[in-house]
Amino acid sequence: MRTDTGQVFHLEDYKPTDFLIPETHLDFSLHPERTVVKSTLQIERRAGVASDAPLILDGDDLKLVDIRLDGAVLGDNAYIATPDRLEIRGLPENGAFTLEITTEINPTTNRQLTGLYRSSDVYCTQCEAEGFRRITYFLDRPDMLSVYTVRIEAERNEAPLLLSNGNPKDKGKLTNGRHFAVWHDPHPKPAYLFALVAGDLGVITDTFTTASGRHVDLGIYVEHGKEPRALYAMDALKRSMKWDEDVFGREYDLDVFNVVAVSDFNMGAMENKGLNVFNDKYVLADPDTATDTDYAGIEAVIAHEYFHNWTGNRITCRDWFQLCLKEGLTVYRDHEFSADMRSRAVKRIAEVKGLKAHQFPEDAGPLAHPVRPRQFREINNFYTSTVYEKGSEVVRMIRTILGPELFRKGMDLYFERHDGDAATIEDFIKVFEDASGEDLSQFALWYDQAGTPNLAITYDYDQATKTFEIEIEQSLKPTPGQTSKKPMHIPVQFALLGAKGRELKPRSAKGGLVKDDVIHLRKRKERFSFSGIPERPVPSLLRGFSAPVTLTSELTRTDLAFLARNDGDEVTRWQALTQLLNAKLTSNAKRVRGGKPATIENSSIKLLGEIAFNVTLDEAFRALCLSIPSESDIARELGANIDPDAILGSRDALISAVAEAHAGKFAQTYSELARVGSFKPDAAGAGRRALRNVLLDYLSVAESSSKRAATQFKNADNMTDRAAALGVLVQRFGDSDATNHALQAFEARFGNDPLVMDKWFVVQAMQPGNGALDKVRELMTHKLFSLDNPNRTRALIGAFSSGNQTGFNRADGAGYKFFAETILTIDKKNPQLAARLLTAMRSWRSFEPVRREHARESLANIARETGLSADVRDIVERTLA
Ligand code: PHE
Ligand code: ZN
Numbered sequence: 119m120r121t122d123t124g125q126v127f128h129l130e131d132y133k134p135t136d137f138l139i140p141e142t143h144l145d146f147s148l149h150p151e152r153t154v155v156k157s158t159l160q161i162e163r164r165a166g167v168a169s170d171a172p173l174i175l176d177g178d179d180l181k182l183v184d185i186r187l188d189g190a191v192l193g194d195n196a197y198i199a200t201p202d203r204l205e206i207r208g209l210p211e212n213g214a215f216t217l218e219i220t221t222e223i224n225p226t227t228n229r230q231l232t233g234l235y236r237s238s239d240v241y242c243t244q245c246e247a248e249g250f251r252r253i254t255y256f257l258d259r260p261d262m263l264s265v266y267t268v269r270i271e272a273e274r275n276e277a278p279l280l281l282s283n284g285n286p287k288d289k290g291k292l293t294n295g296r297h298f299a300v301w302h303d304p305h306p307k308p309a310y311l312f313a314l315v316a317g318d319l320g321v322i323t324d325t326f327t328t329a330s331g332r333h334v335d336l337g338i339y340v341e342h343g344k345e346p347r348a349l350y351a352m353d354a355l356k357r358s359m360k361w362d363e364d365v366f367g368r369e370y371d372l373d374v375f376n377v378v379a380v381s382d383f384n385m386g387a388m389e390n391k392g393l394n395v396f397n398d399k400y401v402l403a404d405p406d407t408a409t410d411t412d413y414a415g416i417e418a419v420i421a422h423e424y425f426h427n428w429t430g431n432r433i434t435c436r437d438w439f440q441l442c443l444k445e446g447l448t449v450y451r452d453h454e455f456s457a458d459m460r461s462r463a464v465k466r467i468a469e470v471k472g473l474k475a476h477q478f479p480e481d482a483g484p485l486a487h488p489v490r491p492r493q494f495r496e497i498n499n500f501y502t503s504t505v506y507e508k509g510s511e512v513v514r515m516i517r518t519i520l521g522p523e524l525f526r527k528g529m530d531l532y533f534e535r536h537d538g539d540a541a542t543i544e545d546f547i548k549v550f551e552d553a554s555g556e557d558l559s560q561f562a563l564w565y566d567q568a569g570t571p572n573l574a575i576t577y578d579y580d581q582a583t584k585t586f587e588i589e590i591e592q593s594l595k596p597t598p599g600q601t602s603k604k605p606m607h608i609p610v611q612f613a614l615l616g617a618k619g620r621e622l623k624p625r626s627a628k629g630g631l632v633k634d635d636v637i638h639l640r641k642r643k644e645r646f647s648f649s650g651i652p653e654r655p656v657p658s659l660l661r662g663f664s665a666p667v668t669l670t671s672e673l674t675r676t677d678l679a680f681l682a683r684n685d686g687d688e689v690t691r692w693q694a695l696t697q698l699l700n701a702k703l704t705s706n707a708k709r710v711r712g713g714k715p716a717t718i719e720n721s722s723i724k725l726l727g728e729i730a731f732n733v734t735l736d737e738a739f740r741a742l743c744l745s746i747p748s749e750s751d752i753a754r755e756l757g758a759n760i761d762p763d764a765i766l767g768s769r770d771a772l773i774s775a776v777a778e779a780h781a782g783k784f785a786q787t788y789s790e791l792a793r794v795g796s797f798k799p800d801a802a803g804a805g806r807r808a809l810r811n812v813l814l815d816y817l818s819v820a821e822s823s824s825k826r827a828a829t830q831f832k833n834a835d836n837m838t839d840r841a842a843a844l845g846v847l848v849q850r851f852g853d854s855d856a857t858n859h860a861l862q863a864f865e866a867r868f869g870n871d872p873l874v875m876d877k878w879f880v881v882q883a884m885q886p887g888n889g890a891l892d893k894v895r896e897l898m899t900h901k902l903f904s905l906d907n908p909n910r911t912r913a914l915i916g917a918f919s920s921g922n923q924t925g926f927n928r929a930d931g932a933g934y935k936f937f938a939e940t941i942l943t944i945d946k947k948n949p950q951l952a953a954r955l956l957t958a959m960r961s962w963r964s965f966e967p968v969r970r971e972h973a974r975e976s977l978a979n980i981a982r983e984t985g986l987s988a989d990v991r992d993i994v995e996r997t998l999a
Contacts, residue, residue, distance in 0.1 A: 119230065119949055120178065120202075122495070122991040129439040129492040135257050136167040140306075142264040144254070148241055148272040148316055151227070153234060154183070156220045157254040159264075163213030173217075175204040175255035178233070178248065182255070184220035204255040221254050228252075229906055229947040237382035238341070240317030241277065242395055246388060247438055247497045250309035260435045261540035263306035270316055271298040277316035279339065283307070283391040285373045303391055305371065306538065308434055313390030315378045320345045324352050326359050328369040334359075339378040340401060347402040350413060350799065351377065351420050358421040361455050366529060368428045377401065377420070381872070384908050384950050385501065386419050389426030396423070398873055399909055405797040407874045409838040410804035417459060422452040428533065436540040438497045442489045442565070443543055445501075446509020453510060460801035463688035464738040470663045470689065471742075473511065476503040477666070479754055481570045483960040484997050486597040490543050490565040493599075495992045498950050504568070511666040512564045518609045518636060518664050519561065520554050528553035560640060561607040568597040571606060573639070575671040579654040586614060586624075586651040588659075591643040592667075598999065610637040611664035614648065614655035619684025625650025636664070656680050661687040675701075679725055688739055695729070695743055698722060699772070700755045706768035707752060711761045711966075716771035723779045730813075731783060737791070738805030744812045746773055749923040753964065760965045762923040766886060770819075777820035784820070788813045797836040804838070811842035818846050824856035831860045840864075841877050848881050852889065872902050876913035879903070883917035883925075890925030891933055894918050905944055908951050915940055919958035926958075927965060931972025934959070938976040941990065942983060949987030956980070956993045974998070 141160040146153060163171065182199040185192045188210070197206045209215060228235035232244045233252025243249070251258040268282040274297045280289070284303025291297045320342040326334045336355060338348040355377065362368040372392045383397035400419040403412055429451060430444035457465045480486060480503055487500070489509045494500055517525040528550035536545055543565050547558050571594045578587040590610070594603040612635060614622045630637065630644035637646050656677045660669060673681075673694075681694035699722065706716035729735065729743045747755075752765045777784070791810040797803065818827050824847055831843035844864060847857040861878065868874040879900075882893050894914060897903060903910050919926050919937050926933040937958075945952035962973035980986070981994045 120988045121985060122988040126493055126495050129437070132437050134164070135259070135262060136164055136171045137173055137257065138162045138164060139257060139262060139264045143267045145269045146271065146314060148270065148277060150236065151224050153223050153225055154220060155223065155254050156218065157256070159217045159219070161215055161217055163209070169211055169213065173206045173209060176248070176251040176258040177202045177204055177255045178252045180252070180255060181222050182219070183222050184218070186218040188215050219255050223253060230949060231382055231384050231908070232950070234314065235382070237380040239276070240315065240319065240380060242315045242378065242380050243313050244384065244388060244395065245312050245390070246310040250312055256309050258309050260308040260310060260437060263308055263540065265306050266303045266312060268301045268314065269298060270314060271296055272316050277318065279315070279317055279319055281315040281376055281378065281393055283311070283313055283393050305391060305432065307391050307431060308540070311389070311391045311431055313388070313393045313395055315339070315393065315395065318342070319378070322348050322352055324356065326356055326370070328359070329363045330369060332370065334370055334372070335374045337374070337376045338401065339376065340398065344402055347404050347407070348379070350403045351401045351416050354417040354420040355424060357459065358424040358455060361421070361458065362425060362428070365454065365458070366428070366451070368533070370427065371432070381909070382907055384948070387423045389423045389430055391427070391431050394423045397909065402873060403799070405799070405836040407837055407868070407871065409841050410799060410807060413799040414456065414460070414804070418452050418456050421455045422448055425451045425455070432538065433532070433536045434540050436542050438500070439490055439492065440542050441500060442505045442509035443541060443546055445506045446489065447513050449506050449510035450513040461736060461738060461805070464736070464742065464801070464805070466662060466689050467692050467742050470693070473507050473666060474754070475748070475750060477507045478570050479961055480504050481508070481568060481597070483963070484598060484999055485957060485960050485993070486568040488566050488568045496953070496988045498989055499953055499992050508666055515564065515609050515665055516550055516558070516561070518611065519607070519638070520550060520556065524554040525550070563604055563606045567594060567603050567606065568600055569594045569603070571608065571667045573608070573610070573667050573669050575659065575669060577657060577672055579651070581654070583649070584651050585647055585649050586655055587645055587647045588637070588657060589643065589645045590637070590639050592639060598996070605640065605642045608639040608665045608667060610639055610659055611635055611661040612637055613658045613661060613687070614651060615658055615681070615684065616653050616655055619686055621686070622651050622653070622655050624648035635661070658685050658687060658690045660693070661690050663689050679721065682725060683728065692739070692742060695725070696747060698725070700747055700752065703747060703752045703768050703772060704755050706771060707756060707761070707765045710767040711764035716768050718772055718775040723776050726776050727780045727783070730780065731787065736805055737809040738801065741805065741808035741812050744809070753923065758964050762927045763929070766924050773816065774819055777816040781817065781820035784813050784816050788817060807838045811839065814842060815846050815850070818850050824851040824854055827851070828856045828860060841881070845881050848885050852885060869902070872907070872910065875902050876909055879910065879913035880917040883914050884922045886922070886924045888925065888928055890918060890922055891928065891936060895936070906947060908948065911944065911951060911955070916955055916958070919955060927969055929968055931969070931976065934973050934976035938980050941980060945987050945990045949989040952987065953989035953993045956990060956997070960997055962997070
């Protein structure tokens with residue numbers, strides 16, 4: 119484990135390496151505890167570098183066995199080798215030489231799941247960001263591109279399958295029951311994209327022919343017996359390959375594309391060239407074991423990793439500060455893909471919800487950082503929703519500002535100009551400037567300034583001149599390390615709505631820049647004036663969520679209700695409804711905290727009913743509207759002095775009122791929706807199930823009975839309906855017989871399948887109130903549970919700490935205390951996982967004083983520990999700062 123060295127890395131310090139490694143040959147002799155890696159590097163000193171410059175290679179926890187230069191064993195004083203560094207002096211005058219390095223590593227004891235490790239007896243690698251240096255000494259940085267040839271040798275019985283990047287070149291049997299395979303990847307790549315997989319796995323195969331006629335063999339490797347559960351992933355893969363050709367003109371570039379599912383994985387998946395390695399959660403699905411959300415997740419992650427082949431692999435990052443260059447762009451691409459595969463509006467609303475739930479709090483708390491950070495202590499802690507999701511929003515804004523044609527022209531130029539490069543954000547922005555002739559220098563602040571801008575908006579309508587004026591003032595609060603902020607270029611897509619939601623087209627616009635339906639806000643405060651508006655309009659602002667900002671506007675409750683009923687843009691329509699509900703939910707949370715009862719007007723109840731029963735709207739949209747903002751949504755809206763128990767009270771009061779008012783019609787709709795054919799994981803089917811399952815919750819509240827949920831649980835022919843029913847039982851009927859009965863039935867049926875049982879862990883970890891902590895402790899002793907496995911750990915500890923507002927944030931601090939102890943245990947095994955889980959405490963300062971003090975104490979207890987990993991040290995210190 120890397121403990122903290124206190125070292126901080128800075129973007130300004132970037133310097134190219136003194137040496138290049140045009141070719142890398144790796145020879146693996148696999149063994150569970152003693153794998154031998156021989157690496158043969160063709161090295162060249164860069165022109166202009168002093169001939170006495172030493173070669174310094176990165177290592178991490180390495181044991182050097184042998185080292186040769188141009189075939190001769192290196193003398194002891196020609197090099198210095200430590201576990202994390204190899205320095206060689208006295209290199210050949212001409213600067214070109216071959217270095218052979220042999221290391222020995224232990225994949226079995228590797229529990230941090232980076233470098234070479236074993237997952238259920240399968241050898242696999244994870245090298246992003248800095249895992250390659252745990253395999254061999256190397257210039258382990260993304261700008262060091264090399265052509266790889268890999269030979270793998272292993273026990274035939276243990277590992278009949280031997281995979282690496284690129285195309286297969288050779289294979290054969292050896293003596294002693296061993297065999298080998300050779301792979302060659304013609305595309306120069308950084309070490310973080312290297313991968314190796316060896317083991318005994320089942321496979322499904324298929325083929326894809328690219329637009330230019332290249333034949334590609336596709337393989338998805340999974341545990342034996344699970345092959346049928348990989349079929350949906352294969353289908354998603356082929357759709358992704360076609361989509362990238364159709365929408366971005368990008369073709370695949372090797373003869374094979376392999377995906378391997380492993381059960382121990384720190385992240386979602388990894389885009390290694392030609393050999394993607396996946397968390398099995400994002401591969402395996404069938405109707406009986408996967409929910410609609412799982413299917414959508416698989417489709418998105420398969421697409422994401424595939425799209426990286428161009429945005430990430432062929433064009434990679436110059437250094438890790440540029441992470442968003444590949445991640446933000448690739449998230450944008452997978453969002454667009456899913457939007458094209460499903461309902462665009464529903465997909466967009468889901469993205470907005472995700473952004474607000476994860477990225478906005480990050481931006482508002484102690485871990486806030488720019489989309490492109492300028493400094494870090496531990497890069498692993500920057501795979502954040504700011505880099506990924508906000509990074510994607512920034513790309514989307516470029517498209518909104520330039521329009522679809524110029525955006526595509528810019529992307530084409532990016533691929534043309536930078537194919538084969540390790541590029542920067544400046545390179546990326548420049549292609550759009552060159553393609554469009556626009557100046558994007560102010561826009562580029564989106565990459566540099568952390569925090570979520572707020573737009574304060576005022577309106578003025580002048581009947582006499584038929585002029586409507588919008589004044590917008592942008593503001594951005596200080597974030598760690600950034601005290602003063604500059605005004606940004608913010609695209610605000612808009613429409614002015616007249617009676618019944620008809621769009622009023624202005625005759626002309628004056629003041630700040632307006633192009634078509636986009637207001638370009640560029641000053642701190644700007645006025646936009648629209649003439650030829652016959653009646654006082656209701657403005658629909660930030661359509662499609664055109665910028666990741668918050669709004670404070672003068673819109674009245676009547677205006678918001680008008681938008682919720684009439685806005686032609688579903689995103690702003692949903693947004694208006696949410697804003698109305700949030701106002702009520704936050705004011706009630708304050709009342710409940712002050713010991714007063716919640717109050718609810720009929721108007722909100724009526725509005726929700728209208729949407730619920732409006733059959734002209736698609737079911738998925740109705741389901742989104744009927745899902746009352748979550749407890750953490752309400753907490754975020756409140757921003758300070760948070761009392762989760764009061765929030766739960768406020769939320770339940772609204773749900774009860776709506777449920778009671780509409781029980782009859784809800785029941786009717788619930789039954790009607792049941793009459794659908796057999797399960798199909800498509801958007802339409804998912805929408806119907808989503809609506810029916812929100813209604814199940816309302817009805818269970820209205821009927822004060824677990825009967826309906828228990829029946830749905832028993833009769834469900836798919837996991838979406840089964841898991842939703844189980845959720846209602848646990849949330850609403852706690853420790854009742856009906857709940858326990860369902861939990862037991864679930865365990866009896868799926869108890870052999872850890873991935874499915876994760877749902878069972880999650881649902882119990884989320885049980886509201888003080889009982890959850892004991893439940894979590896008890897479940898940690900379950901035979902399937904293990905802190906060694908990231909999916910199990912996230913299911914139980916992650917769901918409890920980031921998903922259970924009342925259970926985790928207990929007023930007595932017991933939740934935090936337990937969590938801090940658990941984080942320290944996890945940190946000893948898997949620092950990345952520990953650090954990521956710990957971010958659940960980033961909003962600790964927003965709680966009411968009693969909880970805040972307990973949280974601070976638990977964080978301080980972690981910080982006091984000696985021997986913390988660099989990962990946890992970084993998070994805990996920034997969180998407390
Ligand atoms: N690069 C991966 C992705 O976004 C994520 C990842 C990062 C996986 C680091 C493993 C380690 O697709
Ligand atoms: Zn990615």
